[in-house]
Amino acid sequence: MNLYDISVRTITGESKTMSDYKGKVLLIVNTASKCGLTPQYKGLQSLYERYREQGLEVLGFPCNQFASQEPGTNEEIARFCDLTYGVTFPLFAKIDVNGPNTHPLYQHLKAQAPENQNQDIEWNFAKFLVDRSGNVVKRYAPDTQPQDLAKDIERYLNE
Known part of the structure; x- marks a missing residue:
């Protein structure tokens, strides 16, 4: 399966395919609003603002599979991210990243990742660079701070 063939739904319910992001460097993150790592939204937004003009897209995929730390509706999640962290990067409808209902995007990401290939997502805020x-x-890893990705992002933006 090709990444760009995968369908996703935005947090507002709009259907898209990943081909909308063709030619961009992508940072794909499973997010949660009630997690100890939730303040990473601030760092992710900072990366987005810093590198968006050069071709970076940060894509947030809320997930409630880890200690039920994303219990809200898509509307509640969007409002929280906007009001609390000023998130302007694209957010998507809540999905599963592990188990029998794993979203095809996360099946693809886990299968293709050079590190920990085919291993389950361990917690909220695991990140994939594309x-x-x-x-x-x-x-x-989930506890990797967004600012620690800057060198890798720059490398792929400049390729």
Whole structure:
């Protein structure tokens, strides 16, 4: 399966395919609003603001699979992210990242990641970096701070 063939639904219910992001460097993150790592939204937004003009897209996929830390509706999640962290990067409808109902995007990301290939997502805020050609080039642990990704992002933006 090609990354760009995968369908996703925005947090407002709009249907898209990942091909909308073709040619961009992507940072794909499973997010949650009630997690100890939730303040990473601030760092993710900062990366987005810093590198968007150069071709970075940060894509947030809320997930309630880890200690029920994303219990809200898509509307509540969007409002929280906007009001609390000023998130302007694209957010998507809540999905599963592990188990029998794993979203096809996360099946693809886990299968293609060079590190921890095919391993389950361990917690909220696991991150995948995808190059401009749609290749999954790096997987980061949930506790990796967004600012620590800047060098890798710059490298792939400049390729």
